[in-house]
Amino acid sequence: MKESFTFKIIPEIIFGRGAVEKIGQEAGKRGASKVLLVSDEGVAKAGLLEKVRQLLLKDKLEVVIFDKVEPEPWVETADEAGEMARQEDCNLVIGMGGGSAMDVAKAASVLATNEAKASHYQGLDKVPEPGLPKIMIPTTAGTGSEVTFTAVLSNKKPKGKGGINSPYLFPQLAILDPLLTLSMPSLVTASTGMDALTHAIEAYTSLQATLITDALSLKAIELIARNLRQAVADGQNADARENMLMGSLLAGIALANAGVTAAHALAYPLGGLYRIGHGVANGLMLPYIMEFNLQSSLEKFAKIAEAMGEEVKNLPLEEAGKRSVVAVNRLSEEIKVPRKIRELNVGITESDFPEMTTSAMKVTRPLENNPRRLTEEDTKAIYKLAL
Numbered sequence: 523m524k525e526s527f528t529f530k531i532i533p534e535i536i537f538g539r540g541a542v543e544k545i546g547q548e549a550g551k552r553g554a555s556k557v558l559l560v561s562d563e564g565v566a567k568a569g570l571l572e573k574v575r576q577l578l579l580k581d582k583l584e585v586v587i588f589d590k591v592e593p594e595p596w597v598e599t600a601d602e603a604g605e606m607a608r609q610e611d612c613n614l615v616i617g618m619g620g621g622s623a624m625d626v627a628k629a630a631s632v633l634a635t636n637e638a639k640a641s642h643y644q645g646l647d648k649v650p651e652p653g654l655p656k657i658m659i660p661t662t663a664g665t666g667s668e669v670t671f672t673a674v675l676s677n678k679k680p681k682g683k684g685g686i687n688s689p690y691l692f693p694q695l696a697i698l699d700p701l702l703t704l705s706m707p708s709l710v711t712a713s714t715g716m717d718a719l720t721h722a723i724e725a726y727t728s729l730q731a732t733l734i735t736d737a738l739s740l741k742a743i744e745l746i747a748r749n750l751r752q753a754v755a756d757g758q759n760a761d762a763r764e765n766m767l768m769g770s771l772l773a774g775i776a777l778a779n780a781g782v783t784a785a786h787a788l789a790y791p792l793g794g795l796y797r798i799g800h801g802v803a804n805g806l807m808l809p810y811i812m813e814f815n816l817q818s819s820l821e822k823f824a825k826i827a828e829a830m831g832e833e834v835k836n837l838p839l840e841e842a843g844k845r846s847v848v849a850v851n852r853l854s855e856e857i858k859v860p861r862k863i864r865e866l867n868v869g870i871t872e873s874d875f876p877e878m879t880t881s882a883m884k885v886t887r888p889l890e891n892n893p894r895r896l897t898e899e900d901t902k903a904i905y906k907l908a909l
């Protein structure tokens with residue numbers, strides 16, 4: 523646990539059913555006259571994009587739409603969105619959707635005001651100038667992107683993924699409206715929910731964890747573990763949706779400060795090399811990394827088990843800690859997310875492990891945060907267990 527630290531959080535969060543109705547007013551408050559609205563096909567098809575466009579028009583704002591964000595978005599997509607904001611003279615960016623749409627929106631806001639292409643800024647603190655003001659509106663409960671300073675983008679050459687990490691990526695406002703998540707399909711609910719759980723557990727066990735992030739991540743674990751099943755089973759359950767969105771938000775704030783650990787690192791190659799969705803990849807790697815990390819912090823893993831609803835009071839500490847892994851496996855099984863690499867059906871065999879390992883070992887920050895040191899050999903062994 524770190525005793526001296528800096529805690530960063532975005533300036534404003536509006537949470538609640540119907541909160542999105544305030545978008546026009548809030549954009550106006552931030553000086554907007556012309557808005558770039560970044561989103562994806564799914565959000566457009568669900569009618570949510572049009573809803574927000576109408577709300578903005580009602581408040582006399584001009585709206586330019588960029589709705590071409592794909593899953594695991596390419597750097598070129600962010601370049602295109604940034605160029606659009608610049609060409610159209612937009613003075614505010616709104617990101618609406620899951621992590622991909624919000625990440626592209628965040629990247630576009632700085633690409634509109636900086637000279638180089640997105641790939642130039644992948645890394646830590648490489649963006650020289652502040653971007654346009656931005657507001658995020660998540661429509662999934664998982665990524666936490668609405669409160670983080672990262673935009674993860676995919677590259678074709680060399681093949682992989684990399685984050686633009688800069689304080690200029692912090693949104694000025696996040697509007698979280700649980701009603702926007704009601705139409706999310708159950709598969710997306712399950713995988714994004716597992717991403718949120720991974721954020722919460724990894725932030726909680728990270729070497730960068732603080733008392734503040736611990737309070738947030740433990741509450742997030744509890745909310746997610748106790749509501750994800752219901753949200754997957756019945757998407758219209760507004761209470762479950764609301765609790766999931768809150769869980770994802772708290773986990774996002776925790777991860778923006780404590781970082782994530784090895785599950786994210788080992789999931790990276792699955793996304794970068796095989797285009798497996800971020801939530802699926804994380805959910806798959808999470809229990810294997812927890813098992814590996816168990817001995818490093820038995821007390822914390824026992825607390826995770828308890829937050830997930832396991833009866834651990836009378837158990838020896840080691841047994842109580844192990845229950846956290848049991849609880850995650852049970853949840854994954856019940857909401858039917860892949861628990862083995864072979865279930866992904868992308869043809870990964872043991873011969874691919876050296877390339878995957880090399881790629882995972884490059885994700886240095888999460889690996890440095892991991893409570894137990896992870897070698898190349900450990901990484902290969904974990905992939906083998908997960909195969």
Ligand SMILES: [Fe+2]
Binds near residue numbers: 800804
């Ligand atoms: Fe994540």
